[in-house]
Amino acid sequence: MSRIELVNVDKFYGKNHVLKNLNLTIEDGDFMTLLGPSGCGKTTTLRVVSGLEKPQKGYIYMDGKQIVNADEAYFAAPSERNLDLVFQSYALWPHMTVFDNVAFGLKVLKENNAEIAKKVASALERMQIGEFAKRFPTELSGGQQQRVAIARAIVSSPRLLLLDEPLSNLDAKLRVDMRSELKRLHHETGTTIIYVTHDQVEALTMSTKIALYRKGELVQVAPPLELYDNPCNLYTADFIGNPSINFVKGTATVDASGLTVTSPFGTQTYPKADMTDVELANGSVDVTLGIRPEQLTIATAQDDNHWTKAKVYSSMPAGSETLVSLKVGDMIVTCKELCSSRYDSDQEVWLGFNPKKVNVFETAGEKLIKRCV
Amino acid sequence: MKEQTRPYSRGRRLKNQIMSVITNPYNVIVLIAIILLVYLIVLPLFDMLSTTFKLAQRDLRAVPGGQAGEFTLYYWQRLLASKLSYSMLIKPLLNSLLIGFGVSVCAIALGSALAWLMVRSDLPFKPFFSLAVIIPYMIPSWVKSQAWLSIFKTPRIGGAPGFVSSMLTKMGVTNQAFLEPIAYGPVAIIIVLTLHYYAYTYLLVSAALNSVNSELEEMAEIKGAGKAMILRKITLPLVLPAMLSAVILTFSKAIGTFGTINYLGSPVDFRTLSSQLYSNSKSQNTQTAFAMAILMIAIASLSVFINQRLIGSRKSYATIGGKGGRSTLIGLGKWRPLITFILLIFFAVGIIMPVVILIIESCMLVEGTYSFSNFTLYYWIGAGNPDIMEGVPGIFRNSNFMLALTNSLKLTFVNGIAGTFFGQILGYMCAKGRGKFHGGLVEQLVFIPYLIPSVAFGGIYLSMFSKPQSIFGVQLVPALYGTFALLTVTSVVKHLPFASRAGTSNMMQISGELEEAAMIKGAGFFKRFIKIVFPLSKGGFISGFMLIFVSIMKELDLIILIMTPKTSTLPYLAFQYQNQNCPQASNCVAIVMFSIVFLVYALANIFGDADLAKSMAG
Numbered sequence: 001m002s003r004i005e006l007v008n009v010d011k012f013y014g015k016n017h018v019l020k021n022l023n024l025t026i027e028d029g030d031f032m033t034l035l036g037p038s039g040c041g042k043t044t045t046l047r048v049v050s051g052l053e054k055p056q057k058g059y060i061y062m063d064g065k066q067i068v069n070a071d072e073a074y075f076a077a078p079s080e081r082n083l084d085l086v087f088q089s090y091a092l093w094p095h096m097t098v099f100d101n102v103a104f105g106l107k108v109l110k111e112n113n114a115e116i117a118k119k120v121a122s123a124l125e126r127m128q129i130g131e132f133a134k135r136f137p138t139e140l141s142g143g144q145q146q147r148v149a150i151a152r153a154i155v156s157s158p159r160l161l162l163l164d165e166p167l168s169n170l171d172a173k174l175r176v177d178m179r180s181e182l183k184r185l186h187h188e189t190g191t192t193i194i195y196v197t198h199d200q201v202e203a204l205t206m207s208t209k210i211a212l213y214r215k216g217e218l219v220q221v222a223p224p225l226e227l228y229d230n231p232c233n234l235y236t237a238d239f240i241g242n243p244s245i246n247f248v249k250g251t252a253t254v255d256a257s258g259l260t261v262t263s264p265f266g267t268q269t270y271p272k273a274d275m276t277d278v279e280l281a282n283g284s285v286d287v288t289l290g291i292r293p294e295q296l297t298i299a300t301a302q303d304d305n306h307w308t309k310a311k312v313y314s315s316m317p318a319g320s321e322t323l324v325s326l327k328v329g330d331m332i333v334t335c336k337e338l339c340s341s342r343y344d345s346d347q348e349v350w351l352g353f354n355p356k357k358v359n360v361f362e363t364a365g366e367k368l369i370k371r372c373v
Numbered sequence: 374m375k376e377q378t379r380p381y382s383r384g385r386r387l388k389n390q391i392m393s394v395i396t397n398p399y400n401v402i403v404l405i406a407i408i409l410l411v412y413l414i415v416l417p418l419f420d421m422l423s424t425t426f427k428l429a430q431r432d433l434r435a436v437p438g439g440q441a442g443e444f445t446l447y448y449w450q451r452l453l454a455s456k457l458s459y460s461m462l463i464k465p466l467l468n469s470l471l472i473g474f475g476v477s478v479c480a481i482a483l484g485s486a487l488a489w490l491m492v493r494s495d496l497p498f499k500p501f502f503s504l505a506v507i508i509p510y511m512i513p514s515w516v517k518s519q520a521w522l523s524i525f526k527t528p529r530i531g532g533a534p535g536f537v538s539s540m541l542t543k544m545g546v547t548n549q550a551f552l553e554p555i556a557y558g559p560v561a562i563i564i565v566l567t568l569h570y571y572a573y574t575y576l577l578v579s580a581a582l583n584s585v586n587s588e589l590e591e592m593a594e595i596k597g598a599g600k601a602m603i604l605r606k607i608t609l610p611l612v613l614p615a616m617l618s619a620v621i622l623t624f625s626k627a628i629g630t631f632g633t634i635n636y637l638g639s640p641v642d643f644r645t646l647s648s649q650l651y652s653n654s655k656s657q658n659t660q661t662a663f664a665m666a667i668l669m670i671a672i673a674s675l676s677v678f679i680n681q682r683l684i685g686s687r688k689s690y691a692t693i694g695g696k697g698g699r700s701t702l703i704g705l706g707k708w709r710p711l712i713t714f715i716l717l718i719f720f721a722v723g724i725i726m727p728v729v730i731l732i733i734e735s736c737m738l739v740e741g742t743y744s745f746s747n748f749t750l751y752y753w754i755g756a757g758n759p760d761i762m763e764g765v766p767g768i769f770r771n772s773n774f775m776l777a778l779t780n781s782l783k784l785t786f787v788n789g790i791a792g793t794f795f796g797q798i799l800g801y802m803c804a805k806g807r808g809k810f811h812g813g814l815v816e817q818l819v820f821i822p823y824l825i826p827s828v829a830f831g832g833i834y835l836s837m838f839s840k841p842q843s844i845f846g847v848q849l850v851p852a853l854y855g856t857f858a859l860l861t862v863t864s865v866v867k868h869l870p871f872a873s874r875a876g877t878s879n880m881m882q883i884s885g886e887l888e889e890a891a892m893i894k895g896a897g898f899f900k901r902f903i904k905i906v907f908p909l910s911k912g913g914f915i916s917g918f919m920l921i922f923v924s925i926m927k928e929l930d931l932i933i934l935i936m937t938p939k940t941s942t943l944p945y946l947a948f949q950y951q952n953q954n955c956p957q958a959s960n961c962v963a964i965v966m967f968s969i970v971f972l973v974y975a976l977a978n979i980f981g982d983a984d985l986a987k988s989m990a991g
Binding site: 072 | 381382385386387389390393884886887889890891892893894895896900904905908909
């Protein structure tokens, strides 16, 4: 339950510039996911917010109160920030029982024993690990250790919960279960959460907002579906979505009525209203169409909705869905059909899409110029 | 935001910076540690250096027109470029180098061969051998020298015949001159020290061999390499860094050793730098002694430097391979029984026999007479007979022995606790400060005592603390001469390199996140140390304690100059008895001491999982 504001934060490790002039606001009650490939500064951001690392430049505010002012070398201690952190490694103290691990923070605060017992029991109960209170961490499975780590973090009802890739050490099935539990936890406690992951599915399914990183800089901050539907540039479009978005090269002209795009998928026109504020040069510009695999549809014969001829390259049915690679001219595109279908290799088919649902990017500037509506 | 627009204030920045340094106990402790290390290690070195350039009162006659305390090159000139140089410096230096190289070569060869046999071959009875191979490390080298003398000494030089000599006499061999070069001199010293120091090589190389993945050797076998070729081209290069580390350890220990030289060299006037240093110190030639110590430090530093150049970036070879999951043993084939037999003989003659001889000799009324009528327990429990040992009673009835025993136990316990404590704290700083300035500084400072020969180290502390220490007229430390405190400080500081290295490897195993998790919970530095760091490193604390305990219990070289009758310890008492020509009593003391060492080592193995190799790696 708190609002975090990072202003012009710069962090160096030696000569390595890890965070570059970072500006990010996390609203009260947000489930903010920091997403990006490894080494892009997500975890560093988390550690800077937690107070474990000191940035060289910038300010951080928590509910309007300054907690970091690098210019004046002021850094509030981690314990003064009313937050808690779940480490990727869990960092459970191996010499303490589950109960003692969870109770540690309360004992530091010198709360009375009855109160501690009550709070610990409630935290363990919430994470459904009440029966393990007397065990040591090494006697628990990975998933159970994970729950202890979360219980330890939530026991003192922090206003801000920081989670550093908490699910990366779990197996695939457990990860899916924990996702829904974390989402439930966020819903029930209303705590502001900052969640670090490189797994876009986790980011898309759990967050209220995603901050996408690239080499220490923020690329886009938006709610998950906005990020998916309207990535602000080619990098975001390519990073988000599995299987990856299809990029189709083309050219476009802009006039008073809107945008006309010509590509191997024919010619489409878009009204001014669908366009972003990006300024475009007059005349013809090189553009890239971004077509999500699920937007492409396949028909065995040409019709109004399927106008581009293609050849099946390979087809990969996976039960609930089928991924089909197709050749349009020399270009390979991927299509995702939400059913089980069969195509033969080299079969001739017709492709089409709903023009409103595709993105158009300017190739040179990599920026989005036409939104999906 | 309101605060955002607040103007930048240089004053507030300074205040915050200062506050963050002084409110963090870690910073304060690092600062204190660095100050103490500089005071206890760097300052004495400078003190020592400047002493060698200051004219002493007693040498006024040698320097015409000189004044006491005046700057002079007299001592260096006398040592390096005078008629006395050859006998004072060059010859002892050559002897030191002879011992250093001889011992290094033999110990490395022996230790490596044993390590390979124990780790990589299908040698039988490994559990027995692996214990036997460690025992020499627990017997101090001067006890081994004593045992050597008991076996080989000749009546002409040693006063009484040793075991071999009396056997020969019984067989009617009267011309025993050929025994003398065996009993005394460089050959004897090299053999005895080799039997002592091969343990370092053995521990380091076997640890390295253990971490070599046997798949690397198997790959070579698939490529068609023979066993000898695999050993030469694959295994040896991989453990070379460990072997070079062992060379340095052995070389610097061997040239610094004093006890063995005194036992086996002095009777035939074989002198080395360390024994010269001792006699110069004893006869108050402090300046000369210190100049020699500086030369020895230079030699040790040079050898470390060469070692680092040789190893260079290869240092972590062995660890790159990681713990090779599976290790296939190499068959010794038809050599197996022979090698086993040789090893058994080696242990019987090299390790068990000396101990047995020591025990037997301690029960002999007259040295060198091997008969039942000569059997006595006088030296153990005798009530005091004016005809024997000038009436000094057996050790268990002897107040001197009891005093030495109490002193030894007190010293080892206090040192074990203090040394381990400081070692772990310094190790914590080295581990946390890795890659940072303060971590590097602490690591360098702590390493220095390692380069200073034990005898010289004792000498420096003796001269430094024999007068009160004061800063700006405020007396900080009173004169410590002849006190238990001086012994303690000397031993703790000299053992810091070992202790802190053990502490570092111990602390490296504790993930930083465990502490950060507590930091987020609001636990301060001391709370974290007590609740998280200490409980997690308890095992290391205990084994570190045991190692220092064992090492100090055996210590003679370091404290020999500091000793006074009131503060004497078991090794010193044994040394005195030996010098008073009473080897039986000396043997009794040595046996008691060895028993304590062995017992503590056994306890360490059972409770502390003490890893000797870990604490001396590097």
